Amino acid sequence: MAEASVWRPRALSQTEESALRAWPPRGEADAKLTREERAAVIELLSQDVRRPITELAERSGLSKRRVSDFLSAMTTSGDLVIRVDLARRLTPFPIFAYYFLTVHPSRVGQIAAQLGRMSETRMVARIVGRYNLAVTFWLRSLGDLQRLEEALDARLRDVVIEDRTLVTRTPKHVGHLLDDDSFATRGRVRVLPV
Template structure:
């Protein structure tokens, strides 16, 4: 499918708006994006069904306990087999097949350092295709991938978009464990799932669903993100950077790296490389331009290694095809497998 026929300027404006507020109504987005609500709804449905864009709800706040980047070197001709096995693991959030000094880069979240150690040594190291691995536990996220934006809207237009709705004054201050689990499942499958649809599937009132989502978003426990298949983003070249940065500039990096538009994610790690960056650029030639911008933003930091991503196998739980488009499979969840069970009355 030719690139130009997939994402036109209106598509990009819509996706940029949904990156800012993923659950905004079509009516609220219409005057900013520049199309009527019905058109926006049809556009999103096409983009979502084609696997070009998707919205994911993630629980756990801004940091992920027991998270790490794991470099995996595979035996010759066993890279795809190993990737397919790892993609089925609930612990694996993102799985990239790369060129360079490693074959696979696994972003894993295991809940604790102990669980991470057990996963690395008991699961990954035991796979027959694995020859060696290196683990880089995350200390902190300076920039999160969900905060990366297209630049289809002006600053003024972005400011005109609806804000995240706060909880109602009468909403419950806490969300019950059963309802939290319902939302963990539903919003992983579809971050725009309506309160009415969720309530009908699980026998919960839509108002309770609305209140719970608002409460969880305000607390930071629930974060929503709109992602776009890399090849359709205008930033199709994806690379990971492994960096040694002086500890004295870390706090400065929280601000400065946000000014480098190519950086999608920046993680502080407890390893030889104390800073890792996920970077999207327009073409290979732009790699040099990015590196110049990074050196200006991070004086004293040294790029020690880099790996070009050849294929994204899994992204935020979603299995992607060879074009980087969502297939509809979500591990550990599946979109409404069979008859969805009813929620407990205590939800």
């Protein structure tokens, strides 16, 4: 519904954001890699997503063109998503909260879209169980939790906040183990390619 690739830390100017959005991956790239080749590139990226294509090619045994085509095709298809991740305590948004909401099934899509447009929203997901939406927010202070709930009540009358959870520590994020200050350690949980 909405996830971290659409969230912005509000650190770039409009011009800088536009330049990033204008970066076009090659949509017609021939990216036919074997399962083993795909797994090798994905494993290298899971270790360090900032690796240059030259290094990915050298370490995987593939040509730079094949790696570039593979990444382009993955980006175009949405199988590879570029997103911003940083240690939350270094941002103006150190408070991380999960909200569990109930919305009439016919309005889930509309409500999720509205929630996704809120600047504090980090993720919106449809879930199965007692609630039908889970939302994560990054906020500036604990006091913002009350303001957020008041804003949700005022803007989204059909939403019932069923539960909320304040996240005080995240030990693992996107496969990387984190220390007590939310910095990535060298440890990681292996990503298995699909």
